[in-house]
Amino acid sequence: xxxxxxxxxxxxxxxxxxxxxxxxxxxxxxxxxxxxxxxxxxxxxxxxxxxxxxxxxxxxxxxxxxxxxxxxxxxxxxxxxxxxxxxxxxxxxxxxxxxxxxxxxxxxxxxxxxxxxxxxxxxxxxxxxxxxxxxxxxxxxxxxxxxxxxxxxxxxxxxxxxxxxxxxxxxxxxxxxxxxxxxxxxxxxxxxxxxxxxxxxxxxxxxxxxxxxxxxxxxxxxxxxxxxxxxxxxxxxxxxxxxxxxxxxxxxxxxxxxxxxxxxxxxxxxxxxxxxxxxxxxxxxxxxxxxxxxxxxxxxxxxxxxxxxxxxxxxxxxxxxxxxxxxxxxxxxxxxxxxxxxxxxxxxxxxxxxxxxxxxxxxxxxxxxxxxxxxxxxxxxxxxxxxxxxxxxxxxxxxxxxxxxxxxxxxxxxxxxxxxxxxxxxxxxxxxxxxxxxxx
Amino acid sequence: xxxxxxxxxxxxxxxxxxxxxxxxxxxxxxxxxxxxxxxxxxxxxxxxxxxxxxxxxxxxxxxxxxxxxxxxxxxxxxxxxxxxxxxxxxxxxxxxxxxxxxxxxxxxxxxxxxxxxxxxxxxxxxxxxxxxxxxxxxxxxxxxxxxxxxxxxxxxxxxxxxxxxxxxxxxxxxxxxxxxxxxxxxxxxxxxxxxxxxxxxxxxxxxxxxxxxxxxxxxxxxxxxxxxxxxxxxxxxxxxxxxxxxxxxxxxxxxxxxxxxxxxxxxxxxxxxxxxx
Numbered sequence: 001x002x003x004x005x006x007x008x009x010x011x012x013x014x015x016x017x018x019x020x021x022x023x024x025x026x027x028x029x030x031x032x033x034x035x036x037x038x039x040x041x042x043x044x045x046x047x048x049x050x051x052x053x054x055x056x057x058x059x060x061x062x063x064x065x066x067x068x069x070x071x072x073x074x075x076x077x078x079x080x081x082x083x084x085x086x087x088x089x090x091x092x093x094x095x096x097x098x099x100x101x102x103x104x105x106x107x108x109x110x111x112x113x114x115x116x117x118x119x120x121x122x123x124x125x126x127x128x129x130x131x132x133x134x135x136x137x138x139x140x141x142x143x144x145x146x147x148x149x150x151x152x153x154x155x156x157x158x159x160x161x162x163x164x165x166x167x168x169x170x171x172x173x174x175x176x177x178x179x180x181x182x183x184x185x186x187x188x189x190x191x192x193x194x195x196x197x198x199x200x201x202x203x204x205x206x207x208x209x210x211x212x213x214x215x216x217x218x219x220x221x222x223x224x225x226x227x228x229x230x231x232x233x234x235x236x237x238x239x240x241x242x243x244x245x246x247x248x249x250x251x252x253x254x255x256x257x258x259x260x261x262x263x264x265x266x267x268x269x270x271x272x273x274x275x276x277x278x279x280x281x282x283x284x285x286x287x288x289x290x291x292x293x294x295x296x297x298x299x300x301x302x303x304x305x306x307x308x309x310x311x312x313x314x315x316x317x318x319x320x321x322x323x324x325x326x327x328x329x330x331x332x333x334x335x336x337x338x339x340x341x342x343x344x345x346x347x348x349x350x351x352x353x354x355x356x357x358x359x360x361x362x363x364x365x366x367x368x369x370x371x372x373x374x375x376x377x378x379x380x381x382x383x384x385x386x387x388x389x390x391x392x393x394x395x396x397x398x399x400x401x402x403x404x405x406x407x408x409x410x411x412x413x414x415x416x417x418x419x420x421x422x423x424x425x426x427x428x429x430x431x432x433x434x435x436x437x438x439x440x
Numbered sequence: 441x442x443x444x445x446x447x448x449x450x451x452x453x454x455x456x457x458x459x460x461x462x463x464x465x466x467x468x469x470x471x472x473x474x475x476x477x478x479x480x481x482x483x484x485x486x487x488x489x490x491x492x493x494x495x496x497x498x499x500x501x502x503x504x505x506x507x508x509x510x511x512x513x514x515x516x517x518x519x520x521x522x523x524x525x526x527x528x529x530x531x532x533x534x535x536x537x538x539x540x541x542x543x544x545x546x547x548x549x550x551x552x553x554x555x556x557x558x559x560x561x562x563x564x565x566x567x568x569x570x571x572x573x574x575x576x577x578x579x580x581x582x583x584x585x586x587x588x589x590x591x592x593x594x595x596x597x598x599x600x601x602x603x604x605x606x607x608x609x610x611x612x613x614x615x616x617x618x619x620x621x622x623x624x625x626x627x628x629x630x631x632x633x634x635x636x637x638x639x640x641x642x643x644x645x646x647x648x649x650x651x652x653x654x655x656x657x658x659x660x661x662x663x664x665x666x667x668x669x670x671x672x673x674x675x676x677x678x679x680x681x682x683x684x685x686x687x688x689x690x691x692x693x694x695x696x697x698x699x700x701x702x703x704x705x706x707x708x709x710x711x712x713x714x715x716x717x
Contacts, residue, residue: 027662032673032681040506055662058507058673063657070658074566076573078661252483277480 023051024317028306029068030083032058034271035136035304035344038334039325045333046324052317061192072097077311080318084132086122086303086376087391087398093124093131099308099315101130101322110323114348119303122376132305133326137346138267139299139370140200140289142166147283148173148180148260160288160295163204163229166261170237173260182237184259185230188246189409191391191401196247196300197263198408199390200289202226203297208380209392209429214438216429218404218422226292227418231411243413255279263289265302266367270341273363286366288373297379299370300390303346346371396436403428468693474686475499482683499687507670509691516666516695518581519656520649523588524642530589531596532638536626538597539604540612550601553594561591561654572659579661587659588649595648596641603637604630639706643699650696667692 030036036058043054057079059067064083071078072092084092092098105112112120115134123132149156154172157165166183174182186194202208207222217223234242239253247264251271254262255278275281289299306325308318324330331351335343340360343351345367351357352368379389386392391401407421416424433439445453473489474482481493503509538546568587569578577583607630615629631638653668660669671692674685700707 029661032675037506057661057665057669059657059669060672060675063672063675067658070565070569074569074573076569076578078578256483256485 023053024314025053025055026080026312026314026317026321027055027057027078028081028083028321029057029059029064029079031061031064031304033304034342036083038338038342039135042330042333042337043321043325046321050317050320052321054321062190072309072311075311077309077313079309080312080314081321082307082309083135083304084307085305086301087388087393089123089132089305089307090125090387090393091395092307093129094126097310098131099310099312099319101133101308101319104130104133104323107323110327111350114328114350115326116347116349116372118301118372118374118376119347122301122303123305132307133322134303134305134347135326136267136344137301137303137371138265139301139346139367139374140197140263141266141299141366141370142287142289143254143259143262143264143269143272143284144169144287145173145180145257145260145280145283146285148175156285157287160298161290163201163233163290163292166290167229167233167237170233170261174237179258181239181253181259183233183261183263184239184245184250184253185234185242185263186246186250187234187238187243187409187412188249189243189402189405190246191398191405193246193405194409194412195401195405196302196390198227198230198405200298200300201230203380203389204290204292204294205229206293206381208382208384209397210384210386210433210438212383212385214385214433216426216433218429219426223422224418227408227411227422230408231418234412235414243409254284266370267345269363269367270345270361273361274341286363288370294381296381297374297389299374301371301374301376301388302390394438396432396438400429400432468697471686471689474683475690477683479681479683482686499683500691503674503684503687503691507673507688509670512665512667512670512692513695515581515664516650516668516692519584519588519664519666520646522581522585523592523649524645526585526589527593527596527645528638528642531593531600531641532626534597535600535604536630538601539607540609550598553597557594565658569659578659579663579665581664584656584659584664584666587655588652591652591655592645592648596645599641599644600634600637603634603641607633636706636709639703640709643703643707647696647700 030039040056040058047053065088068079068082068084069088070076072082089098093100104110112130116137119134119137120130122137123134124130144156146156148154149169152172152175154169161169170182172182173180186197188194202223205222205226207220207226208217210216239245239258245253247268250259250262250264251268253259255272257279269286272278272284273281278284291298306322308315308322312318326347328348328350331343331348335351335354335356340354340356343357343361345352345361345364352364357364374389376387376389376393379387386394388397391397404425407416407425410416411418411421430439476495476497476499477489477493478496478498481489484493538550572578572583575583577586611633612625612629615625620629650666651668653672656666656668657672660666671685671688674681674688
């Protein structure tokens, strides 16, 4: 009996020890947004099923970008999974800093082809190697207040309006005495802030960042027309202090009923249409982001995705988590536990076609249509040597985009003219591109 | 002869000081108010936030449920106290030698030490990151304690040097004539006289280390992250989490505020008076 007990104990101990030996701890660096909060809440199910554990490192977006760039470029190995965007993924992948994920294509259960082709392309390098798996994707479209449009007799556009028509709508809706501003747009400086709106606006006016020889085009007539329009629009029909407002500030203003129109990320629609978090949930609808001389590149493209750094010491476990967190089963789990309105949008075709999703979020198909109408590989009227709608997928863009954003924000605040802002931007861009070797 | 101050003047001075004090405290007060609101109420206009919305502890509960506050708190305590103790162990002998047995290079050394504080930390981030990577100190409390010690060492040495300089050398000489060894001289003569100064140096250094956000964010990931990283995790560019961010901020600053409140007399005394006054 004692021998049997001893044998049983030894077997149990060895099983526990071997399970412990295989269980791994992974560290995930991520931002603090609604979709990632849901993932953190559901991740214990994966931990329980696999015996592995997750350390979450949650950081503000700019801090996360700086922290992950620093770690991955120095081969630091602090993280096993990073939450990164469509801008970093192709650049880091081409540098060999990310683990290729092409083998997910061989996994029939995972069904990689179910993820929108456009999104996969945005997370691959020029040779088609996939480096990240998307959690959600977004473009920009116009939020508008149906009640204000009705009160002021403003016709809702049938298709895609022009920016001229959009300015007329903002002017007609502008009623600051009654606490309604005609339009709220991003003014806070930064390539991910005001330039996310300005980039597609310039595309619509026929502009581009660089010509085919990588010569900056910031002092062109198209840029001047676009930025003059932007400064006039926001100064005349926007809230006071608009040069300090970013996505969050405008989202708060819109949800609080202060804005008649807002061109911004489709990913905010779930929040704006939620009566528990928004005062305008029942009186908000959408139409496409406006065009002007062209409809190319008029809505931005962005995707937040999970990638594995090449420096990770637990690649297999990280891959297993990645597979779980971007699988059909995960989306199903979110739908069943958090509601189908909370399912990450713009990623899987099967999810977006699911009747439960369409019933809970009737605006979902508008978002998908908007996302699918974007082509980051052909974003402008004139040909360009780069990909990206609201950004240029080269490492130098971050610095250039931030500088141009500061100049345009200063023009909006009335600290300098549009001409001065664009002249300074052109000089800076020429210097940076020459330094980087694009211009001889 | 003391200048006579009228009652009216006193009232005006008190009102000005009170207003300035309130303005300085107002951001913390507002964070405190928002931490007791729901996310929906927290983004309303200020008057609505104050008068037409309810009070709740939900944000504190949500923050505690999502983040391991006590892990971050214990990291903060270990790093700030550890770096302060280590800094004092190095700085006391250094300040003693500079104050009582100065050489002709002492002034230059003091200025050089201070000049290291003039360098933007980001300038040495990559070399330090690489050293930490190669020595296995990334995301470790030991590594952070060392870095924060080195970062704050010039301030500790300067403060202690200033206090020690005010202690008359004759007192130490007398102790030596009475047969005190160097250790006894420092421990039993110098230290008791310099205690207010050492206490304020210690408190100030703990506060500096507690609030340090550049190195603590850049050199940690999950294991050694202190409360600064805890706050940063509630800042969001997409989505509004002002109430939770405020709750996290209050939870992070509360221990150091309480410590500062109880030790403010010593802190002010140490910072405004010399060692033997």
